[in-house]
Amino acid sequence: MAASVHEIIDQRFRDLIIGSAQLERLYGQCRWAEGPVWFKDGDYLLWSDIPNRRMMRYQPDGTVSVFRSDSHFSNGNTRDRLGRLVTCEHGTRRVTRTEVDGTITVLANSFEGKRLNSPNDVIVHSSGSIWFTDPTYGILSDYEGFKAVPEQPARNVFRLDPATGELNAVVSDFLQPNGLVFSPDEKLLYVVDSGASHKTDAPKHIRVFDVVGGKTLTNNRVFCEVPEGIPDGLRVDVHGNVWTSGGPAIHCFAPDGTLLGRIHVPERVANLTFGGIKANRLFIAATTSIYSIYLATNGAQTP
Numbered sequence: 001m002a003a004s005v006h007e008i009i010d011q012r013f014r015d016l017i018i019g020s021a022q023l024e025r026l027y028g029q030c031r032w033a034e035g036p037v038w039f040k041d042g043d044y045l046l047w048s049d050i051p052n053r054r055m056m057r058y059q060p061d062g063t064v065s066v067f068r069s070d071s072h073f074s075n076g077n078t079r080d081r082l083g084r085l086v087t088c089e090h091g092t093r094r095v096t097r098t099e100v101d102g103t104i105t106v107l108a109n110s111f112e113g114k115r116l117n118s119p120n121d122v123i124v125h126s127s128g129s130i131w132f133t134d135p136t137y138g139i140l141s142d143y144e145g146f147k148a149v150p151e152q153p154a155r156n157v158f159r160l161d162p163a164t165g166e167l168n169a170v171v172s173d174f175l176q177p178n179g180l181v182f183s184p185d186e187k188l189l190y191v192v193d194s195g196a197s198h199k200t201d202a203p204k205h206i207r208v209f210d211v212v213g214g215k216t217l218t219n220n221r222v223f224c225e226v227p228e229g230i231p232d233g234l235r236v237d238v239h240g241n242v243w244t245s246g247g248p249a250i251h252c253f254a255p256d257g258t259l260l261g262r263i264h265v266p267e268r269v270a271n272l273t274f275g276g277i278k279a280n281r282l283f284i285a286a287t288t289s290i291y292s293i294y295l296a297t298n299g300a301q302t303p
Helices: 011-015
Strands: 004-010 023-029 033-041 044-049 054-058 064-069 075-078 084-088 094-098 104-108 122-124 130-135 157-162 164-174 177-182 188-193 207-212 216-225 235-238 242-245 249-253 257-264 269-275 279-287 289-294
Touching: 004 011, 011 257, 023 054, 033 084, 033 279, 033 289, 044 075, 044 279, 075 122, 084 122, 104 130, 104 157, 122 177, 130 177, 157 177, 164 188, 164 216, 177 235, 177 242, 188 235, 235 269, 242 269, 249 269
Parallel strands: 033 075, 033 269
Antiparallel strands: 004 257, 023 289, 033 044, 044 054, 054 064, 075 084, 084 094, 094 104, 122 130, 130 157, 157 164, 177 188, 188 207, 207 216, 235 242, 242 249, 249 257, 269 279, 279 289
C-alpha cells in the first residue's frame, strides 16, 4: 500500500479528497490496463488487459480472476441501462453487448459499408443510445489489435440506436477521439482528443459539446488543456467535476474548466471509473496495474 499524493491547485479540491486516504495497488500483472467498469449489483470491477487479450475481475475481498480469456483486444467498457456489459474490441473492430445469458451481440462493426477503425471508449445515454469513439490506435500495430489500413476517412464519434441499429457519426473532426462522458444531467458531452500521443504538435485537450435532444451535438469548444501527459479516459462526479487521466496522475477539473488538483500515481494512467457501494471509490487503470483511492465525492454512475 502506497501513500496517496494529493496535489491541491485550487482550494475547492480539498472538499473532494480525503487527506488520509491511501492509494492502493490492487493488481499488477497487466501489460496495458484499460476500460474499468464497476458492477454495483455484483460488487466487482471489470477491466481490459489489452495486449494480453483478456478481461479481468476484481472483488473487494482481493480476489482477482480472468473474466474473459479471449477478449479480442477489448478496450473500453461500460454498462447499458439494463446493466449489460458493452465493450469496444480492437481485434474485431466492433462494439459488442454481453447478454444476461453470456452470449455476445454485435452492435456495430461497420459504417457506410466500411469497417470501423478500432472502437476505443463507450458510454450509454439514459435513452439507451450508445456513444463511442473510433480512433486508429487498435490498428496501428499488432500489439493492441491487428495492424491494418484505416477504412474510415475520419476518426469519428458515433451514436448508435440499439433498437433500430442506426449508426450516425456525430463528430468527425477529431485527430484521435478517445475517452468520452456525459455530464450528470446529460446536457453536455466531453470528448478527449489524444492525437498528441503520436504527433507532437497535435491536441491533448478535452472538448465539450451541448447535447441536443439526446441525439446531436452543437456548440463545440475546448473545455480544458491537460497540462501533463496525454488525456485518455475520463469520468464525472455528481457535482459535474471532470476526472481524467494524464501522465502518471489523475487530473480533476471543475465544471468551469479550472484545474482543481491531481492525484499522483506511480504509473502512466489510462482510464478510471467510480465504484464501490457509494460510488466514492476511484478505480484507476495505469499501465500494468489497477489502483484505487477513496474520495469525498461520488461518481455519476450508470447501472
